[in-house]
Amino acid sequence: MFSQARKFIERALVGDSVPDLVRWGKYIPSPVVRRIRSESFVEVVRYAAEHQKFFARKLREQGIDPRRVRCPEDLGDIFTTQDDLRTLPAEEFLCREPELVYETTGTSGGPKRVYFSYEELDFAARYEAAAMFENGIRPGARVVCTFDGGYWFSSTVTFLACKYLGVFCSAVGKLHPREIYSRMGEYRYDVIAADPTWLVSFSEIAEKEGTFPLRLIMAAGDRMTDVYRNYVESVWKCPVSLAYGSTEMGGAGMECSCKDGYHLDDYNYCFEIVDRDKNGYGELVATTLSRRTMPFIRYRVRDITRFIDAPCRCGAPLRRMRRIERIRGRRDEMVVMGAGNMYPEIFERVLHDVAGIDENWQVVVRQEGLHDILEFRLELTNGISPAPVEAAIQANLKTLYPDVWENQACGMYQLSFRFLPPGSIEQGRKRRRLLDERAA
Ligand SMILES: [Zn+2]
Structure with a gap:
């Protein structure tokens, strides 16, 4: 044998x-x-x-x-x-x-x-x-x-x-x-x-x-x-x-x-x-x-x-x-973009200890002109202001995924943050953490 x-x-x-x-x-x-x-x-x-x-x-x-x-x-x-x-x-x-x-x-x-x-x-x-x-x-x-x-x-x-x-x-x-x-x-x-x-x-x-x-x-x-x-x-x-x-x-x-x-x-x-x-x-x-x-x-x-x-x-x-x-993630959930190959798990790790955000978050990849945008859609809690939340997310991304961070620094994509009123992020039957909204 x-x-x-x-x-x-x-x-x-x-x-x-x-x-x-x-x-x-x-x-x-x-x-x-x-x-x-x-x-x-x-x-x-x-x-x-x-x-x-x-x-x-x-x-x-x-x-x-x-x-x-x-x-x-x-x-x-x-x-x-x-x-x-x-x-x-x-x-x-x-x-x-x-x-x-x-x-x-x-x-x-x-x-x-x-x-x-x-x-x-x-x-x-x-x-x-x-x-x-x-x-x-x-x-x-x-x-x-x-x-x-x-x-x-x-x-x-x-x-x-x-x-x-x-x-x-x-x-x-x-x-x-x-x-x-x-x-x-x-x-x-x-x-x-x-x-x-x-x-x-x-x-x-x-x-x-x-x-x-x-x-x-x-x-x-x-x-x-x-x-x-x-x-x-x-x-x-x-x-x-x-x-x-x-x-x-x-x-x-x-x-x-x-x-x-x-x-x-x-x-x-x-x-x-x-x-x-x-x-x-x-x-x-x-x-x-x-x-x-x-x-x-x-x-x-x-x-x-x-x-x-x-x-x-x-x-x-x-x-x-x-x-x-x-x-790092599942192949079927992968979104290929300027930041590299992205998976929901990446953002679960990046957001897990960020204070003041509701757990109903989403990350969306979209396009503006010729550029990929990686957009965090978040609902704030406890009356926190957006600035410290953005700073905490950027710090986590830099430490946990330096390769993803570097692609931003060299202009491969842009980070964006959108803060929405509570309850406005729609999740389907199966929660989707990472969405690709770029035109095919
Ligand atoms: Zn060992």
Whole structure:
């Protein structure tokens, strides 16, 4: 199932023990990791060419011989998209008889279905266990996991990861925060794995009624804004570590205690960032290297990020695992303009601590003559005057997104502020933070 290099390492160094996986991991030099990755890539490409209808057809259409493929670039513009997964029957992607299925709902169309074998699930759990171990979880910890159950992937994987670590675990699905809060004392949970919004509600209860000693909070989902994270950390006096992944990809990466980007699982995925802008931001693309039931070749994740080149301050053993920045935005929400490629998340971060504005704000890209205007439409509260609000926003933009700021300084676009009476910013059914009002 794996390349020769990986087989060697798995057998000789890792065994079944997660602490060993982490301990020995640091002795594997980066060139060997790269070698494992590229050999595994060649292997999964050949496997999928033989067993996956979808990929075999793409190769035929493009006239590419799979035996000549050495790296992702050799596949030209062959990708697997979320629409492919949503609209084509599962038989197009299945390479062998599956044992499990997970689903993920999207914003449009039907669910995406991803099939696994038991062995693949177990394997994924070992790597998640390694990430948890790296974040300080040891035997004696007591984990409660409230990731959504149902057809979702992460609850089971977290449960199995705890099994590998030999720690107490309740993976109970998304129960009401109060249900868990009322059991905190009885079961002495000291590690919580949950979604960001659940964590916020849970922390609101604890803020009023008292906290318990925790050693770690793991949050899945990059929708954990800095505001949420700061709040949860301040209530519990405990670090919040973010994990990155999806049902299609599985667990792709996790933060270390430095909280400076996600360390990627370079053993089981071949990550690329495509369509990069001049600052290196582009769409994350992942090839699953270890799965054989339903492997994805160059799956377009739609998340925008960039690789972090500098080594992480955390040092060994994670030092060798490459990192990506927190997700900058979604490709489908991107607006291309003079400021660069803009995403709603940028403005959520820029506005989050600006005092005196209603949370019903919008940012609009419009055109005046030949110039792009980036316009903040805001409703003021507490009788504050516009000047300090403008100054605070400009200061945040300059600090948080120096590249965006610089494009303004060199005349690529203009900033504008429009202050409106309360209640006048119309939001549709689904709140739109960033609008493009330029003529097509
Ligand atoms: Zn690190």
